[in-house]
Amino acid sequence: MTRFTAACVQMRSSRSVADNIAQAEALIRQAAAAGAHYVQTPEMTNILERSRADLMEKITLEEQDPTLSRFRALAAELGIHLHAGSLAILLPDGQVANRAFLIRPDGSILARYDKIHMFDVDLPNGESWRESATYRPGEQSTLAALPWLTMGMAVCYDLRFPAIFRSQARAGAAMLTMPAAFTRQTGQAHWHVLQRARAIENGAFVVSAAQGGTHADGRETFGHSLIVGPWGDVIAELDHDEPGVVLAEIDPEESLKARQRIPAIANERSFALSGQ
Template sequence: MKIAILQMTSGIDPAANADRLARGVEEAAAGGAAMLFTPEMSGLVDRDRARAAASVRAESDDVSLAAARQAAAAAGIWVHLGSLALKRDDGRFANRGFVIDDKGEIRARYDKLHLFDVDLPTGESWRESAVYAPGEGAVAVDTPVGRLGLSVCYDLRFAGLYAALSNAGATVLAVPAAFTRPTGAAHWHTLLRARAIEAGAFVIAAAQTGEHEDGRATYGHSLVIDPWGEVLLDMGEAPGIGFADIDPARVVDVRARIPVISHRRPIPPVEVVA
């Protein structure tokens, strides 16, 4: 099964990002992919909160979601739209991903559970919770590439989420991201390979890359990793489309060799000995 990744350098203009998404869907279909995966914040990357607020829309009015749905239907391909900044009914924002089928219908939604509130040694400071509301549940959805477990970026650091997804039958894990360069260089490959190995699942991680209009810089290196932890695709730092083949039989083989899922046990309360 061939899949495609769109590695993006999304900017502050939602219309331009929507156009790139639509072209990415066309390129993926032309390359023979059954499904396209796009990064976190595919529709808008803007750290200026006042300016971004003027561009963020409700789901029903979002130009990137509409463009992806229309392009998916026209090309006859599934799309995992990694995430979009969307306005909720309560006025807060959601960091929400979508799975869109080959008819342009939304099959699943997922709101990012873990919000990125950190101060890095480089001086970068991020407070995602100042604007975004966290999600309230985990989501897995059946797709042409298998049962797909959904997550977004900072979720990657919380292994329990991926254990829950694989316990629910996920054989492919999606990790769309906009990793900073310092954290990407330190942890991106290691964490993604660990999640694949722990779950005995494919990991597909579409990433933002390069220098963005709002002044931030992202790490790139969109990856496809097999259930044994082998990197099948590393897109480096250039934006564009990449392709990889994933074989569901590989999941069966790896889980038969090391049956970590069937061996999992509930963790009892920790006894702290002083």
């Protein structure tokens, strides 16, 4: 099978891990029932908690994480590739990883990715974020071989760093993934244009499940989960911030066609920077 159906699960994760597992499971089942072969959930599927102290009380080591355990069982039951966009995972040294997991249809873990870029910003509306105060940044980009194509993994703020996706595309990735919890302010300004730019630059599909709405910890996220085609067209979108599911058919041949029409990757050249 060359074509497959991908689904984004849009959530409004709370401060309760158990509630988030229940919300995610219902939406994953909905996606699988609609024919999805690959299902992606958003960044911080298992918990959205601004208080570091409260977060540390609620998260566990990977081998003990209840969300990951449930997702592995669900993938096996439903026979799907299940991509946990990211989970807050306690590390053995007491630090925290913002970690994505790709789970095979037999329930085994195919790939892991730790978010590289930390969202340390002060926004014009007064919002201030310091992810590096809680999370340990990753150091390695990740590719995963699905039955239909090669997929690149990233998370949220990584979207603003195109070198990650270029390196993945050069290595053969025809689908790029950017599950997110984009703030409402930055999402309104940049979410669509950045997703489309990453698709156009690399001649690749972009699949990005998002958090949406006002969360129990007080943050507001943008929603608008997207699936973008290799020519930059939005082929599926949840045009709101409510929980839900959106699906689209992915044809890997479309990535090859886009790269033949505009061979930007093949035409790349190294260069020196002068004037310093």
